[in-house]
Each structure stands twice: as C-alpha cells, then as structure tokens.
Amino acid sequence: MISVDAQTQFLGLLGSNLKGSPSCTLHNTLIEKDQLNWLYLPFQTQSLKTCLEGLKALPFIGGNVTYPYKEQIIPLLDDVDPLVKKVGAVNTILKKKNLWFGKNSDVGGFTNGYAHLEWNNKDVLILGAGGAARAVLAGIERLNCGSIYLFNRTYSRAVQLAKEFPITPLHSLKEWKHLENSIIVNTTSVGKNSDHTPWKDDRSFKINQIVIDIIYKQTPLLVKAIADGAKTINGLPMLVHQAAISYGWWTNNSKATSHFVDLLFKHFHFEQNHYECSRRI
CATH class of the missing domain: 3.40.50.10860 (Leucine Dehydrogenase, chain A, domain 1)
Known part of the structure; x- marks a missing residue:
C-alpha cells in the first residue's frame, strides 16, 4: 500500500x-x-x-x-x-x-508491443490521423512493412501526414486493396466508449488479416474482425510497453524497461504474446 x-x-x-x-x-x-x-x-x-x-x-x-x-x-x-x-x-x-x-513513449510502445507480429513487406492500413496515428506511423517505420495507406474522415489531415510520412492517403476505404495478408491499425478513439466502429466499409475482414485496435480493451471493430475470422489484437501490449518506457524515464533507469514490462504482465496476469488475444476476451 x-x-x-x-x-x-x-x-x-x-x-x-x-x-x-x-x-x-x-x-x-x-x-x-x-x-x-x-x-x-x-x-x-x-x-x-x-x-x-x-x-x-x-x-x-x-x-x-x-x-x-x-x-x-x-x-x-x-x-x-x-x-x-x-x-x-x-x-x-x-x-x-x-x-x-x-x-x-507511444512510438516505442507500439513497436515493442507488436514486434512479435509478422510485418515484413505487408501492406498496412492506418485508420485516423491524430497524434496517436503519428506515433504509430513513426513506429511502423521501424518494422520493415510494405506500402502504408491511411484513411481519415477529414481527407486534408491525411494529405498533411503524407507530406511527413511515406503513406498513401485514401479518400475512402473503398480505395483500400484489402489484401489477404495485410494489417489494419485503428488509431482513433472510435469504439472506446460506444458501439460505433471506424470501419466504414461493407467488405468483410479476411482470415489472414491482422486487425489491431490501440484501444486497450474489446471494441466493436475487434468484435467484427473476430466474427469475420480475422486475427485480432487490442491496445494492451502498447499500453504496457509505453508505460514501462515512461517509468524508465522518470526513474532514470531506461535499461530496466524490459524488467518493468515483465513485472506488469505478471502482476496483472497479462500474456506477453497477445496475438489473437481478443478472441479470448
């Protein structure tokens, strides 16, 4: 206490x-x-x-x-x-x-939290263009993925981000190729405290797609992805890793970040590998 x-x-x-x-x-x-x-x-x-x-x-x-x-x-x-x-x-x-x-610490939190996924040469779709999206984009740059696309309700914000990051802004989700082995990342707050979803597309998710929602709990987006058979993962890994990085900065002990992560996962009985974690929530 x-x-x-x-x-x-x-x-x-x-x-x-x-x-x-x-x-x-x-x-x-x-x-x-x-x-x-x-x-x-x-x-x-x-x-x-x-x-x-x-x-x-x-x-x-x-x-x-x-x-x-x-x-x-x-x-x-x-x-x-x-x-x-x-x-x-x-x-x-x-x-x-x-x-x-x-x-x-969001950038490192995203990179470290989802490094166990297979990113190599996979197309990635980002939903949202706010501060969280910018952190995710900076993190994805470290993961050697393929082409990156971004959809935001306000297209001009997506265009602005395209001036700073190697992305293709989309007018609508209909322009998204929706490839079988692709990754979708929701960086918006849509679905955190509502039954709304940022996925404004009639197409279903695919079995070999991975849908990430950086909201740290179950969301309507993940529910839909699970129903469609896609692999899903929530924002808990990012939350834990960014918390450990921040704590390392405050304590001037950044070398112990991995130790802090282990403590949090063990204390709260989280699983280090959260691949498909939303299937079990």
Missing part, C-alpha cells in the same frame, strides 16, 4: 476523460514494487494550461498526457526531444531542474 506524507512526490495522467484508464494502476504497481515515495494520480481537466500551471506549483515530477492534449501541450513545455518534433505529439512529461520536457 502506497502511503503519502510531506515528502511524497507526484506523477499523473492529464486528459479530458480518464474514465476507465488503467494508467494509475499500472504505474502505482511499479512505484510500490520499487518502494518509491511517489504517487501517480489522474488529473481530468478541461483546461490543460490551468492544470499544468497548478501542477508546476506542487511536488509534481512528471506524468503522461492523453487525448486530447498530446499536441496541445507542446507549446506549454520548455523543450521536447527530437522524436516529439517528428511525431508532433507528447505523451510523457518530466521535470528536470525546474524545467519541463516532453517525450513520446
């Missing part, structure tokens, strides 16, 4: 709707195992600037940033690392000598 006293330092998650987020449980588990006098808390706010100013006045040493503030927080920080400049999104903040820095 974590106790709080006058010397306790705080970390937290900043977002506009944190209902159901497991981040506090994940990080406080690591904090307790390391016997640190830290506490990770949720900071749900509709005013990012006001919230961050308040936290700066407290013994707050870092935290995570989630929807819709991953891009909005950048100008409020003192500096960001090169990967943030490439991705255009921050999901981790940390304090160093009274200065606030922004980093992105």
